[in-house]
Amino acid sequence: MKNEIIKEFRKLFHKEPEYIYFCPGRVNLIGEHIDYNGGNVMPCAITLGTYLAVSRNIDKHFHFRCLNFPEVADLHLQSSYSKTGKQWFNYPLGVINQLLNEGHGLAGLDMLYYGNLPIGAGLSSSATIEVLTAFALNEMFLLSLTRKELALISQKSENEFIGVSCGIMDQFAVAMGQSNKAILLNCDTVEFEYIPFDTKEYVLAIINSNKQRTLAESKYNERFAQCGEALKMLKQKLSIRQLCDLSVADFEINNNLINDLILEKRVLHVVSENERVKDAVKALKNGDLDFFGKLMFASHQSLKELYEVSGKELDAIVDICKSFNGCIGARMTGAGFGGCCIALVENSKLEDFKEKLMLSYTSKIGYAPEIFSSLAGDGVREIK
Numbered sequence: 001m002k003n004e005i006i007k008e009f010r011k012l013f014h015k016e017p018e019y020i021y022f023c024p025g026r027v028n029l030i031g032e033h034i035d036y037n038g039g040n041v042m043p044c045a046i047t048l049g050t051y052l053a054v055s056r057n058i059d060k061h062f063h064f065r066c067l068n069f070p071e072v073a074d075l076h077l078q079s080s081y082s083k084t085g086k087q088w089f090n091y092p093l094g095v096i097n098q099l100l101n102e103g104h105g106l107a108g109l110d111m112l113y114y115g116n117l118p119i120g121a122g123l124s125s126s127a128t129i130e131v132l133t134a135f136a137l138n139e140m141f142l143l144s145l146t147r148k149e150l151a152l153i154s155q156k157s158e159n160e161f162i163g164v165s166c167g168i169m170d171q172f173a174v175a176m177g178q179s180n181k182a183i184l185l186n187c188d189t190v191e192f193e194y195i196p197f198d199t200k201e202y203v204l205a206i207i208n209s210n211k212q213r214t215l216a217e218s219k220y221n222e223r224f225a226q227c228g229e230a231l232k233m234l235k236q237k238l239s240i241r242q243l244c245d246l247s248v249a250d251f252e253i254n255n256n257l258i259n260d261l262i263l264e265k266r267v268l269h270v271v272s273e274n275e276r277v278k279d280a281v282k283a284l285k286n287g288d289l290d291f292f293g294k295l296m297f298a299s300h301q302s303l304k305e306l307y308e309v310s311g312k313e314l315d316a317i318v319d320i321c322k323s324f325n326g327c328i329g330a331r332m333t334g335a336g337f338g339g340c341c342i343a344l345v346e347n348s349k350l351e352d353f354k355e356k357l358m359l360s361y362t363s364k365i366g367y368a369p370e371i372f373s374s375l376a377g378d379g380v381r382e383i384k
């Protein structure tokens with residue numbers, strides 16, 4: 001991969017890249033749609049991701065190129081930028097804009113991106129571009145920002161520049177990942193702990209439903225708004241700051257404060273998912289993967305029925321996983337509305353699993369899924 005991107009960089013810019021950086025994608029093991037409600041989440045970085053080959057230039061421009069997309073941009077160095085259209089280069093541009101807004105001095109760059117993650121499949125391809133850009137600029141211009149700060153800058157850019165009300169989970173996971181570890185992140189305080197993610201005789205399979213995530217952004221923002229509305233109603237009587245300040249038991253006593261069935265379901269998902277994460281931590285610490293797997297299935301059920309962010313494709317995958325003897329847990333991962341599922345599958349049965357899943361999914365849905373496996377990997381870094 002590294003040699004290929006260097007070759008392409010030379011062709012495009014007629015010089016050598018000064019640096020190559022890599023940022024992995026992420027899966028969320030458990031704790032879905034609760035990062036923007038102050039909850040606990042448990043993502044890990046994976047081994048696929050996005051590369052950046054980059055060099056300074058003297059023509060005071062940002063030249064954006066990407067091997068995955070035909071669109072290019074050549075923008076003169078300015079003191080700020082705004083979003084143009086929906087093209088991919090808005091993601092690095094938003095981060096550049098955020099760094100400039102915070103008073104960091106930058107200079108022109110030739111930048112070539114290439115990703116081997118399925119794009120828009122819920123593995124955080126957008127967060128990889130953001131964090132990769134922030135990390136590269138931090139190193140090249142000696143900005144002295146910590147990884148945590150780079151994640152927060154990237155999230156701010158996604159919220160304000162791109163216009164998606166996402167939480168901190170994705171940017172944090174891809175910035176802070178460590179091999180063989182899950183990250184337990186408290187999204188309220190941004191405190192975190194690495195949890196050994198030892199899958200023993202199981203592998204972590206990632207299954208891309210290949211369902212296009214159309215409307216995902218607007219539905220995501222709608223869920224974000226519904227949580228805000230429910231919080232307002234609960235706050236009339238309860239002294240809470242965020243939905244995840246509530247336990248399931250507290251919510252059940254006070255659910256009459258919410259006079260809307262849909263909002264009630266949303267909150268029930270949020271508070272129960274937050275408790276599942278706490279149980280999942282115990283399960284991993286005790287080496288009880290079976291229980292961890294059960295929590296994955298329960299999480300999916302709640303996302304399907306209460307939060308309503310799954311869909312027939314993701315549900316089909318989880319149903320097939322449930323009926324496969326050798327899969328102990330599966331769930332959708334990320335925002336939903338299409339995208340990917342994760343599953344824990346017995347190592348020795350992986351090939352059989354792939355075959356069965358491929359056949360049943362294709363006959364149910366009409367097109368094939370993509371299945372690969374991944375280890376928990378390290379976060380953003382320079383590739384020497």
Ligand code: GLA
Pocket residue numbers: 028031032033034035036166167168169170334335336
């Ligand atoms: C997307 C967002 C995250 C998180 C997940 C759902 O990936 O970017 O912040 O909300 O959805 O858990």
